[in-house]
Amino acid sequence: MNVGTQDPSHLTGGQKLAVKYYTVAVVLFTAQILFGLLAGLQYLVPEFGYNVLDFNVNRMVHINAMVLWMLYGFIGAIYWLVEEEAGTELVGLKLGNLAFWVLTAAITVVVLVYVFVQTGPGEMSTIWLINEGREYIEAPRWADIGIVVCLLVFFWNIAATFMKGKWSGISGVLVLDLVALTGLYLAGMFYTPNISVDQYWWWWVIHLWVEATWEVMIGCIMAWALIKTLGVRREIVTTWLYIEVTLMFGSGILGLGHHYFWIGTPEYWLAVGGAFSVLEPIPLVAMVVHALYDSGVHRFKNSNHPAMAWLIVHTFGNFFGAGVWGFMQTLPQINVYTHGTQWSSSHGHLAFFGAYATINIAMFYLALQKWRGNVYMSAGLADNGRKWKWALGLLSAGTLGMTMALLVSGYEQSFVERALGGSTWAAYFEAQRTHWFMQGMFWRQVWGVITAIGLAILIWDMLTIGRKETRSMVLPANHVEATA
Numbered sequence: 207m208n209v210g211t212q213d214p215s216h217l218t219g220g221q222k223l224a225v226k227y228y229t230v231a232v233v234l235f236t237a238q239i240l241f242g243l244l245a246g247l248q249y250l251v252p253e254f255g256y257n258v259l260d261f262n263v264n265r266m267v268h269i270n271a272m273v274l275w276m277l278y279g280f281i282g283a284i285y286w287l288v289e290e291e292a293g294t295e296l297v298g299l300k301l302g303n304l305a306f307w308v309l310t311a312a313i314t315v316v317v318l319v320y321v322f323v324q325t326g327p328g329e330m331s332t333i334w335l336i337n338e339g340r341e342y343i344e345a346p347r348w349a350d351i352g353i354v355v356c357l358l359v360f361f362w363n364i365a366a367t368f369m370k371g372k373w374s375g376i377s378g379v380l381v382l383d384l385v386a387l388t389g390l391y392l393a394g395m396f397y398t399p400n401i402s403v404d405q406y407w408w409w410w411v412i413h414l415w416v417e418a419t420w421e422v423m424i425g426c427i428m429a430w431a432l433i434k435t436l437g438v439r440r441e442i443v444t445t446w447l448y449i450e451v452t453l454m455f456g457s458g459i460l461g462l463g464h465h466y467f468w469i470g471t472p473e474y475w476l477a478v479g480g481a482f483s484v485l486e487p488i489p490l491v492a493m494v495v496h497a498l499y500d501s502g503v504h505r506f507k508n509s510n511h512p513a514m515a516w517l518i519v520h521t522f523g524n525f526f527g528a529g530v531w532g533f534m535q536t537l538p539q540i541n542v543y544t545h546g547t548q549w550s551s552s553h554g555h556l557a558f559f560g561a562y563a564t565i566n567i568a569m570f571y572l573a574l575q576k577w578r579g580n581v582y583m584s585a586g587l588a589d590n591g592r593k594w595k596w597a598l599g600l601l602s603a604g605t606l607g608m609t610m611a612l613l614v615s616g617y618e619q620s621f622v623e624r625a626l627g628g629s630t631w632a633a634y635f636e637a638q639r640t641h642w643f644m645q646g647m648f649w650r651q652v653w654g655v656i657t658a659i660g661l662a663i664l665i666w667d668m669l670t671i672g673r674k675e676t677r678s679m680v681l682p683a684n685h686v687e688a689t690a
C-alpha cells in the first residue's frame with residue numbers, strides 16, 4: 207500500500223461499502239444545493255420554471271436529497287468504523303452491498319418520478335406510487351417499504367458484527383440508537399385522512415430523528431472520530447457520550463411538543479413542549495465543551511487537519527443552529543409569531559448544516575486519508591491546505607449568510623403578518639411584499655451561490671487531496687497525561 211494511492215483494494219469490505227455510500231452522499235449533496243438554488247430563484251423570479259419545474263417540486267427534491275445524503279453519510283460512517291470497533295469482519299458484506307444497490311436504485315426512481323410526474327389524483331394510488339405528501343419524507347409507499355428493508359439489513363449487519371466481535375460503550379449506544387432510528391421511520395408511513403393525527407405521527411420521524419436519534423448517532427461517530435484524530439482515551443469519550451445521550455434523550459423526546467403547539471393537539475403540549483425543548487441546548491453545550499476540551503488537552507495535535515476542523519465547526523454549528531436558533535423560537539409565546547415563517551427556515555438551514563453536513567464531511571476526510579494509504583493530512587499540506595480551508599470557509603460563510611438573510615425575512619414576516627396584521631390571509635401576502643422580506647430573499651440567493659462555490663471546491667479537494675503526498679500519517683499521541 208503506497209502513500210498517495212488511488213487504489214482502494216487495501217480497504218476492508220465494510221470500508222469499501224462505506225465509500226460507495228459516501229459517493230452517493232456527495233452526489234445527493236450536489237443535487238440538494240442545485241435544487242435549493244432553483245427554489246430560491248423562484249422567490250425572486252416567480253414565473254421561472256412555472257409548470258415545468260414548480261417550486262414545490264424543487265423544494266421537495268432539495269430537502270429530500272438533504273435527508274437522504276445525510277442518512278447515506280451516516281450509514282457510510284458506521285460501515286466505516288464497525289469492523290475496527292468490533293475487531294472482526296462485517297458479517298453480511300454481500301447482503302450489505304445488495305441493500306446498497308437496491309436502495310440507490312429505488313431513490314433514483316423516486317427522484318425521477320418526482321421530477322417527471324409532478325401531480326397525481328388524490329387517491330391511495332398516488333400515495334403508493336408517486337408521493338406521500340409528508341414534508342422531508344415524501345417518498346411513495348413502495349419506496350418506504352424498500353427503505354425499511356434496507357435499513358433492517360443495515361441494522362442486522364451492524365448488530366451481528368458487534369455480536370460476533372466485541373462490544374464497546376460506543377457500539378452499545380450506537381446499536382440501541384439504530385433500533386429507534388429504524389423503528390421511528392414506520393411512524394411516517396401511517397396514513398389517516400385527519401391532518402392533525404397525520405402530523406402528530408409525522409413529527410415522530412422528523413423531530414425524533416434530528417433532535418434525538420441523529421444527535422445520539424453523531425455523538426457516537428464524534429466519540430470514535432476523536433479517538434482517531436486526537437488519540438483521546440476511550441474512557442474519556444465514553445463517559446462524555448453517556449452524559450450527552452442521557453441529556454439528549456431527557457430533553458429531546460418530550461421536546462417534540464414544540465411541534466404540537468398549533469396542529470390541534472391538547473393544550474398541555476404548550477407547557478410540555480416549551481419546558482422540555484428549552485433544555486435541549488444543554489447537551490449541545492456539553493458537546494462543544496467535550497470536543498474543545500479534548501482538542502485543547504492534546505494541543506490540537508491531530509492526524510487529520512481537515513477532519514478535525516470540520517468536527518470543531520460541527521460542535522459550534524450544532525450548538526448555534528440547533529441550540530440557539532431553535533431556542534429562539536421554541537417558547538409558545540414566541541412561536542405563535544414565528545411559526546412557519548422564514549425564521550423557521552433560518553433555523554432549519556443552520557441546524558441541518560451545522561449539525562449534520564459538517565460531521566459527515568469530517569468523516570469523508572477520515573475515509574479519504576485511509577483510502578490514500580494512510581497519507582499525511584496534518585499541518586503543512588502540499589497546497590498549504592488551501593482548498594479544504596476555502597471549502598470550509600465558503601460553505602460555512604455561505605450557510606451563515608443564508609441564515610442571517612432568512613432571519614431578516616422571517617422577522618419581517620413575524621412583525622408584519624402576525625404582530626401587525628393579526629395573521630390574516632391578506633397580511634400573509636402583505637408581509638411577503640415588504641422591502642425587508644424581499645431583501646432577505648435576495649441575499650439568501652447571493653449567499654446560496656457562495657455555498658455552492660464552497661461545495662464545488664470541497665469536491666475538488668476530496669478528489670485530489672493526498673494524491674501527490676509522499677509523507678505518511680502522523681499518529682496522534684496516545685494517553686496524554688492531562689486527560690486522566
Ligand code: HEM
Nearest residue numbers: 416464483486528532533535536545546550554557558561
Ligand atoms: C440538529 C438538530 C435540529 C435540526 C436539524 C432542526 C431542524 C428543524 C427544521 C428543518 C424545522 C422546520 C420544520 C418544518 O418544516 O416545519 C425545525 C423547526 C423547529 N425547531 Fe428545530 N432543529 C433542530 C434542533 C432544534 C432544537 C434543539 C430546538 C429547540 C431548542 C428546536 C426548535 C424548533 C422549533 C420550535 C421549531 C418549529 C418552528 C416553527 O414553528 O415553524 N430545533 N427544526
Ligand code: HEM
Nearest residue numbers: 239242243245246265550551554555558559563654655657
Ligand atoms: C445553495 C444554497 C441553498 C439555497 C439557495 C436553499 C434554498 C432553499 C429554499 C428556497 C427553501 C424553501 C423554503 C421555503 O419553503 O420558503 C429551502 C428549504 C430548506 N433548506 Fe435550503 N437552500 C440551500 C442550502 C441548504 C443547505 C446547505 C441546507 C442544510 C444542510 C438546507 C436545508 C434546508 C431545509 C431544512 C429546508 C426546509 C426549511 C423549512 O421548511 O423550514 N438548504 N432551501
Ligand SMILES: [Fe+2]
Nearest residue numbers: 413417462464
Ligand atoms: Fe423539533
